[in-house]
Amino acid sequence: MKQFLLFLLFxxxxxxxxxxxxxxxxxxxxxxxxxPRFPGEADSxxxxxxxxxxxxxxxxxNGRQGLVKVQFVVETSGKLTNLELLKDKKTFGSTEMEQEAxxxxxxxxxxxxxxxxxxxxxxxTHLPIKFALRSAKSKKRRNR
Numbered sequence: 001m002k003q004f005l006l007f008l009l010f011x012x013x014x015x016x017x018x019x020x021x022x023x024x025x026x027x028x029x030x031x032x033x034x035x036p037r038f039p040g041e042a043d044s045x046x047x048x049x050x051x052x053x054x055x056x057x058x059x060x061x062n063g064r065q066g067l068v069k070v071q072f073v074v075e076t077s078g079k080l081t082n083l084e085l086l087k088d089k090k091t092f093g094s095t096e097m098e099q100e101a102x103x104x105x106x107x108x109x110x111x112x113x114x115x116x117x118x119x120x121x122x123x124x125t126h127l128p129i130k131f132a133l134r135s136a137k138s139k140k141r142r143n144r
Contacts, residue, residue: 028073029121029122033114033116035114036111038112039110055131056100056131064131065131066093066131067093068085068129069087069127070084070102070105078111
């Protein structure tokens with residue numbers, strides 16, 4: 001029976017009954033005329049982050065802070081794809097902070113895509129996310 005199914009598959013493929021579509025991504029635009037942006041006002045992305053980030057419990061209890069950069073592609077549809085962490089000399093933070101940053105970027109609504117010569121283009125960009133705890137002094141000032 002297996003030989004018969006393999007023979008049918010071979011015959012189907014060789015006779016052209018089965019066709020495969022090869023999808024090719026558009027290239028990334030490195031110098032768009034307009035960079036992609038989060039929808040809304042200039043500070044909307046920071047309000048979104050503030051509303052959705054959950055400070056990792058262990059980091060909060062141990063007073064740890066961090067800076068995590070997430071790189072992603074804004075597609076012509078505005079959808080965010082290819083999320084990955086950027087690590088350099090300026091970034092630091094726990095694995096939990098990195099996971100939380102990726103989670104929250106994944107929750108974002110579609111962005112307004114970048115453009116080049118009036119056409120929507122795919123653009124790779126990044127977003128730094130700072131995990132910072134308020135000091136005891138700033139807490140006292142807020143409670144006054």
